[in-house]
Amino acid sequence: MQAERVSILVMSKQQERKNPFFLPYDTPHDVAPFDRIRLEDFEEAMLEGIRRDDEQIEKIINNPEKPTFDNTIISVDDEKDGDHYYDLLGRVSTVFFNLLSAETNDEMDALAQKMSPILTKHANDIRLNEQLFKRIQYVHRHHRKLTPEEKMLLDNCYDGFVRSGALLDAAGKERLRQLTEEASMLSLQFSQNLLKENKAFTLHLTDEAQLDGLPDTAREAAALTAKEMNLEGWVFTLDYPSYFPFMTYSTQRDLRRQLYMAKNTECIHDNTENNIGICKRLINLRRELAQLLGHKTYADYVLKRRMAGNVRRVYQLLNELVKAYKPTAKKEVKEIADMARKLEGKDFKLEPWDLSFYAHKLKLKRYNIDAEMLRPYFELSKVIEGVFGLANRLYGITFKENKDIPVYHPDVKAYEVFDKDGSYLAVFYADFHPRKGKQGGAWMTEYQGQWIDRKGENHRPHVSVVMNLTKPTEEKPALLTLGEVETFLHEFGHSLHGMFANTRFESLSGTNVWWDFVELPSQFMENFAIEKEFLRTFAFHYQTGEPLPDVLIRRIVRSRNFNVAFACMRQVSYGLLDMAYYTKKEAFTDDILAFEKKAWAKAMVMPQLPDTCMTVQFSHIMAGGYAAGYYSYKWAEVLDADAFSVFKKHGIFNQQVAQSFRDNILSKGGTENPMTLYQRFRGGEPTIDALLKRNGIKR
Numbered sequence: 001m002q003a004e005r006v007s008i009l010v011m012s013k014q015q016e017r018k019n020p021f022f023l024p025y026d027t028p029h030d031v032a033p034f035d036r037i038r039l040e041d042f043e044e045a046m047l048e049g050i051r052r053d054d055e056q057i058e059k060i061i062n063n064p065e066k067p068t069f070d071n072t073i074i075s076v077d078d079e080k081d082g083d084h085y086y087d088l089l090g091r092v093s094t095v096f097f098n099l100l101s102a103e104t105n106d107e108m109d110a111l112a113q114k115m116s117p118i119l120t121k122h123a124n125d126i127r128l129n130e131q132l133f134k135r136i137q138y139v140h141r142h143h144r145k146l147t148p149e150e151k152m153l154l155d156n157c158y159d160g161f162v163r164s165g166a167l168l169d170a171a172g173k174e175r176l177r178q179l180t181e182e183a184s185m186l187s188l189q190f191s192q193n194l195l196k197e198n199k200a201f202t203l204h205l206t207d208e209a210q211l212d213g214l215p216d217t218a219r220e221a222a223a224l225t226a227k228e229m230n231l232e233g234w235v236f237t238l239d240y241p242s243y244f245p246f247m248t249y250s251t252q253r254d255l256r257r258q259l260y261m262a263k264n265t266e267c268i269h270d271n272t273e274n275n276i277g278i279c280k281r282l283i284n285l286r287r288e289l290a291q292l293l294g295h296k297t298y299a300d301y302v303l304k305r306r307m308a309g310n311v312r313r314v315y316q317l318l319n320e321l322v323k324a325y326k327p328t329a330k331k332e333v334k335e336i337a338d339m340a341r342k343l344e345g346k347d348f349k350l351e352p353w354d355l356s357f358y359a360h361k362l363k364l365k366r367y368n369i370d371a372e373m374l375r376p377y378f379e380l381s382k383v384i385e386g387v388f389g390l391a392n393r394l395y396g397i398t399f400k401e402n403k404d405i406p407v408y409h410p411d412v413k414a415y416e417v418f419d420k421d422g423s424y425l426a427v428f429y430a431d432f433h434p435r436k437g438k439q440g441g442a443w444m445t446e447y448q449g450q451w452i453d454r455k456g457e458n459h460r461p462h463v464s465v466v467m468n469l470t471k472p473t474e475e476k477p478a479l480l481t482l483g484e485v486e487t488f489l490h491e492f493g494h495s496l497h498g499m500f501a502n503t504r505f506e507s508l509s510g511t512n513v514w515w516d517f518v519e520l521p522s523q524f525m526e527n528f529a530i531e532k533e534f535l536r537t538f539a540f541h542y543q544t545g546e547p548l549p550d551v552l553i554r555r556i557v558r559s560r561n562f563n564v565a566f567a568c569m570r571q572v573s574y575g576l577l578d579m580a581y582y583t584k585k586e587a588f589t590d591d592i593l594a595f596e597k598k599a600w601a602k603a604m605v606m607p608q609l610p611d612t613c614m615t616v617q618f619s620h621i622m623a624g625g626y627a628a629g630y631y632s633y634k635w636a637e638v639l640d641a642d643a644f645s646v647f648k649k650h651g652i653f654n655q656q657v658a659q660s661f662r663d664n665i666l667s668k669g670g671t672e673n674p675m676t677l678y679q680r681f682r683g684g685e686p687t688i689d690a691l692l693k694r695n696g697i698k699r
Contacts, residue, residue, distance in 0.1 A: 020033050021041055021088065021092045021095075028404055029460070029462070031427055031447065032406070034095075039108070042111060045088060045091075045092035046093065046096070047118075049091070049092055050122045053089055053126070054125075060072060060075050060135065066138075067136075067138045068144070069144060072135045073139055094446070094447055094448075099408060102408070102437075102438055102439070103409050104437045109192050112188055113188065113189075120180055124176070124181070127161055127166060128166065136161055139154065140158040152670065164176070179285050186282050187622065188623070190279070190622050193267055193274070193278070194439075195440075198239070198266060198440055199436060203259055205234045206232055206233035213250050214245065214250055217372065217375060218246065220475050220476060221470065222235055222242065223473070225242070236259065238259075240434075247260065247353065247356040251357075253357075260352060261353075261612070264609075268616050275616035279592055279616055282622055286298040287585075290302075297584060298582040298583075299583045299628040306632075311579070317634060317638075324697055325569055325572075327565075328564075328565035329566045329568065332563050336355060343358070352606060359562075363563075366559070367555050367559040369552065369556065373552065374482050374552065375479040375480065377539040377542075377548040378480040378481070379478065380432065382539070382542070383538060386537050389537050390528060395420065395655075395658055396655070399418075400416045401414065402415065409431065411432060411433050412431045414428070415427070415430070427460075428464075429464035429465070430464075431464065432478070433470075433471045441468065441619075442467040442491050443491065444463065444466075444491045445464050446510065449461055449498075450501035450503065450509040451506035461501055463510075464495075467491060479542065485529055489529055493524055494518075497666050500667045503669045503671050508670045509670075513670040514674055515626065517639075518636070519636030519637075520636045520639045521666060523633070523636050523637055524643055527644040530556050530557055531652050536548075561696040569603045569604070570603075572603045573600035574620075574630050576599055577618070577630075578626070578630040580595070581615075582621075582627055583628075592615050642682065642687065665677050
């Protein structure tokens with residue numbers, strides 16, 4: 001009898017439980033209640049969100065009043081009123097797709113496969129709704145006097161519908177639906193294949209002699225990985241904190257080659273994770289979509305909404321960089337090859353898996369510095385203090401960890417961010433280390449954007465940075481490389497763009513800017529990584545507490561441009577490859593591997609291996625929104641070098657300059673043309689000169 005009563009109580013509680021997406025979150029700052037969300041909640045909330053969207057659209061198109069900016073455009077943009085209505089579909093989709101990158105599993109992947117076509121169809125149903133577009137078109141032609149931000153919203157809304165096929169005939173709209181739905185599924189499949197391939201490979205070593213050359217940090221991390229997998233010995237993976245030290249320090253050339261080939265042949269094997277066919281199809285789908293909408297190529301379609309403006313200007317930038325940097329890059333590679341032959345014999349041939357190893361030896365000889373010398377001074381908790389302290393010195397903001405804020409994994413830390421006047425500014429999540437269900441790389445995202453509702457309440461953002469930094473081991477805390485510190489600064493720059501957002505409309509806030517402008521705030525922050533005044537604030541030895549010695553700081557500064565031209569050519573090569581795919585006017589039928597080698601040849605300074613492939617793992621241009629836009633990193637690098645030169649002139653912690661950067665760029669989002677915003681901060685257009693001088697290419 002007692003057992004029956006307990007069973008009834010359990011069933012009653014299960015029946016009482018409601019989907020947390022349908023309820024007020026009742027959490028600090030209304031953050032996502034990760035601790036209450038279950039897998040089955042996502043599909044239910046997405047389907048209900050679609051129903052509510054459809055209901056909202058019906059209200060707009062059936063409104064008997066004349067279309068206006070307020071009753072049509074604002075409603076389409078889903079401005080929340082802070083009361084009864086909220087964007088349910090946006091709420092649940094944001095959580096789901098962020099977790100799909102940061103903390104996925106087989107069940108999440110399967111649900112994504114199921115829901116992606118449904119969500120794409122729903123988006124198409126809105127964008128291709130003729131009655132809705134007629135109202136938007138009317139407002140675009142007949143509207144009241146608008147503020148610049150309102151005008152930008154209206155233009156974005158109208159252009160968004162046109163670029164999504166609103167002006168097509170019935171047959172064209174149907175074809176566009178087919179193209180976008182297939183592309184959505186293939187992009188998802190691409191990412192899932194890459195994650196599976198990346199996590200499937202391990203280099204398991206049991207002979208300690210095979211660890212020759214590796215620093216203690218790499219050995220300890222590999223031992224911990226092996227222990228986590230219930231294996232003896234040491235395990236190395238393709239995650240950056242494991243892969244890069246092995247390629248840099250291991251004396252075992254055959255193992256370096258094995259690891260390199262595993263990394264550079266991901267998704268070209270004869271298995272279900274092969275991405276070659278997916279890439280070909282995505283390239284053709286995007287070309288056909290662009291041509292359906294009246295553009296010659298997909299690049300022409302994309303660049304209409306970019307600072308670059310057209311294909312010619314992108315190639316102009318990339319070709320200028322090749323001309324300026326390639327001679328130096330070839331010299332850099334020759335110097336590495338000379339070092340290798342000096343150590344190994346005159347007949348030694350430098351291969352790609354040798355480059356990091358011998359480049360490290362050359363750098364050590366020339367500057368007496370390497371990443372392992374610096375690691376003890378870059379203990380993660382101190383780096384966090386340093387990065388937060390930098391934001392405080394520049395902008396006056398402060399960070400306070402709040403353990404009452406739910407997180408989606410124990411690795412994640414959640415902070416409240418307060419402005420210089422003490423008012424609440426944002427929630428900031430930081431997810432630092434690699435794990436099984438997490439994509440490689442580093443990125444910034446949001447769980448809530450910023451907007452101001454009709455009542456005037458400023459809803460502040462919930463921003464997240466996700467990285468794959470060196471993990472702590474059983475012997476040591478997480479000790480980072482200088483490169484990892486730069487990665488943290490980069491993503492933190494994106495997060496500041498989100499946290500300082502102060503716009504009326506969420507679709508224009510924070511990082512909702514043109515792609516070739518979005519990297520400016522992030523790459524700008526990287527400049528601080530080698531500044532002595534900044535390093536002095538946090539770089540202390542994790543055991544002794546001694547500050548990073550001046551001699552090491554001088555070596556960092558002196559070595560900052562080591563192989564800078566080679567690194568530039570690598571980025572340019574990716575940009576050339578991207579443009580080669582998306583400037584195709586005819587159907588793409590080429591062999592991917594051969595096409596890739598030809599596409600980026602002008603930027604190559606090392607021999608290319610015929611059986612390796614970047615395209616099939618190039619998430620940025622296949623699944624990450626950078627298709628016909630990878631040049632943006634170099635475009636923004638011109639901007640960031642030019643912008644930082646202002647700080648160098650007036651002081652790197654100058655609060656007046658920082659306030660101008662915040663007011664004119666970081667807080668404005670996409671409310672105005674990005675060049676207008678930049679000129680307002682800088683007083684003029686940027687030139688490539690500051691970048692060339694920073695890199696030592698121009699004196």
